Amino acid sequence: MRPRTAPTHRDASQRRDTAPAETCPGTRRGKESSVTTERISPPVRAGERETLRSYLDFHRATLAMKTDGLSDEDLRRRSSPPSTLSLLGLVRHMAEVERTWFRRVINGEDIPLVWSAEGDFQVAYDASRSTRAEAFDAWQTEVAHARRIEQEAASLDVTGYQPRWGEHVSLRVVMLHLIHEYARHNGHADFLREAIDGTVGA
Numbered sequence: 001m002r003p004r005t006a007p008t009h010r011d012a013s014q015r016r017d018t019a020p021a022e023t024c025p026g027t028r029r030g031k032e033s034s035v036t037t038e039r040i041s042p043p044v045r046a047g048e049r050e051t052l053r054s055y056l057d058f059h060r061a062t063l064a065m066k067t068d069g070l071s072d073e074d075l076r077r078r079s080s081p082p083s084t085l086s087l088l089g090l091v092r093h094m095a096e097v098e099r100t101w102f103r104r105v106i107n108g109e110d111i112p113l114v115w116s117a118e119g120d121f122q123v124a125y126d127a128s129r130s131t132r133a134e135a136f137d138a139w140q141t142e143v144a145h146a147r148r149i150e151q152e153a154a155s156l157d158v159t160g161y162q163p164r165w166g167e168h169v170s171l172r173v174v175m176l177h178l179i180h181e182y183a184r185h186n187g188h189a190d191f192l193r194e195a196i197d198g199t200v201g202a
Contacts, residue, residue, distance in 0.1 A: 039065065049156055052175040059182030060143060063094065066189040070196065072131050079195035087192050088127035090185050091135045096124045097181050098142035101174045102149045106160035114138050150175070 039061040042054035067075060067087050075088040095114050103109045115138075116123040127135065156172035193199050 048172075052156075052172070052179070053150065055179050056175055056182070059179060059186060062186045063091065063182060063189060066186065066193045067091065067132075070132075070193075074196050075132055075135075076127050076130065077192075077196060080191045083188075085125065085188055085192060086127050087189060087196075088130055088132065088135050089125040090189055090192075091139050092124040092127055092130060093121075094182065094185065095135070095139040095142045096121060097178065098139070098146045101162075101178060102146035103142070105162050105169065106153070106158065106171055106174055107149050108160055114142070146178075 039058055040054070042051060042058055046054065070087065072088075075091075076086050078084050078086050092115060099111070099114055103111060113119055113121065114124065150171065153171050156170060156175070158171045159168040160171075160174075161167070162169050190200070
């Protein structure tokens with residue numbers, strides 16, 4: 001009997017999805033984007049921080065892919081009733097999530113939510129008067145801030161106070177929470193996109 005050989009893996013830099021490596025929908029040509037529709041598969045033998053960072057970027061790119069090629073009207077559609085979710089609403093919501101956990105919690109910035117000065121997270125979901133340009137500009141801005149804060153942090157053990165939880169949380173937990181948030185809402189995005197034009201797949 002021939003011995004089994006260990007599976008081999010390509011380097012992470014070679015493991016890319018086939019989606020176009022264009023700038024994220026909603027950005028102008030020539031403007032550097034914080035989020036792209038190119039997804040690079042997370043590494044399989046990396047350290048904890050690189051792994052967390054890679055999975056978070058993978059899920060950011062997935063949400064961008066789910067909106068690719070759609071009009072503002074399509075992005076605003078609540079396409080899976082009775083749910084009132086829309087793809088644009090999800091993008092707006094994730095802008096709030098990025099801002100809250102990285103800037104307000106980890107960085108301790110005294111700033112309001114993106115879409116509600118009163119602190120109402122539900123406002124972000126109402127994209128009825130929003131546009132791709134508006135939503136993506138806000139989202140990309142917050143992703144850029146989040147990346148900077150994470151990269152400048154001394155370690156994953158850096159903490160910030162989360163008032164809704166009533167305790168300090170580590171950057172490690174924040175990154176895991178963001179991965180969880182994106183993964184959950186990308187599942188919603190799957191159904192929303194399929195209902196709009198039949199597009200399926202991750």
